[in-house]
Amino acid sequence: MRRALTFATVVITAATLVAGCDSGGSDRAAAPAPVPSTAPTSAPTTAPPSAEPAPTASAKPKPQKLKNGAKGAEVLALQRRLTELGYWNGEPDGKFGGQTQQAVFALQKAAGLGRDGVVGRKTQKALDNGVRPKAKSTSGRVVEINLKRQLLMLVDDGEVSQVFNTSTGSMEHYEQNGGTFLADTPSGRFRVSRQIDGWRHAPLGLLWRPKYFNGGIAVHGASSVPPYAASHGCARVSISAMNWLWKNDELPLKTRVWVY
Structure with missing residues (x-):
């Protein structure tokens, strides 16, 4: 039988940190305005060097996260791997629904990860490492x-x-x-x-x-x-x-x- 208690419940409030990012690009530099020449008309003129844009490193695409509502071969592979490790999620069908999300929750709990039900980099690593x-x-x-x-x-x-x-x-x-x-x-x-x-x-x-x-x-x-x-x-x-x-x-x- 459960015991009756009178003390108050402690409520824990978590703060959310929102981060932003700055994006931009590099454009070709505008050509300088022409300057009147003081040299004789017969003297050759030298053209100003052309401005070239600075080389930019191509951004490496982030791996696609799998979450509720996703479909396809990657989801099917996820479901089969979860089943292989013993995380119950019904019959694999390539559709990320509630059953798959429940299994991902269980995997994240076993691995000591955040429990968001989304397969990102850390959750994928837990899958690859066979965490049970x-x-x-x-x-x-x-x-x-x-x-x-x-x-x-x-x-x-x-x-x-x-x-x-x-x-x-x-x-x-x-x-x-x-x-x-x-x-x-x-x-x-x-x-x-x-x-x-x-x-x-x-x-x-x-x-x-x-x-x-x-x-x-x-x-x-x-x-x-x-x-x-x-x-x-x-x-x-x-x-x-x-x-x-x-x-x-x-x-x-x-x-x-x-x-x-």
Whole structure:
């Protein structure tokens, strides 16, 4: 049971730095105005040297970033690489949508990068280097929820087989039935004890196909799974990810769940 708390929530505000850049070009220098000659008309005249533009270095094009809405062969290659590394993103189709963005979030979390869901230089390097999270369990099937990284992992005999972006307890306070409670996801070792195959209209919101492992705390599908802790205590995954977990019976009853 969660404990009622009375102290205030600390709000952290991040400042945004906006940088600008200056662009310009070099034009051919204007020809000087003609000066009347004082030499005899029969004397040869010397033409002024022509002004040549200074050579400019050609700018190296920046690599194209891949983000939500992108399509094509590069996206298909990205999806296949994510799948190869175990970051669940459905069937590769060459379209950068919500599933792919969730997988990129998970990769960025595992690599300790900024979580913007965009594949830039650093995220591409993490892909190339094959960055994957490590498991703590060593035997059997265990669902591991890493609170620091905000990752949910399926682990088999110590090997991570699938990685999901998750969003757990926000550690903020909320009001319910006249009491004030902390939205936390307690650490510990649990087991999936019950499940609902459909929508659960819970007092604090909608849960899609929840798998409960600690009282009213569950792994469940949600329409919003940001790359940071935002829930009342459950571990959210995307609707499509939860459907895949159910379809393939990846979290049957009595499955061990480690939260740390």
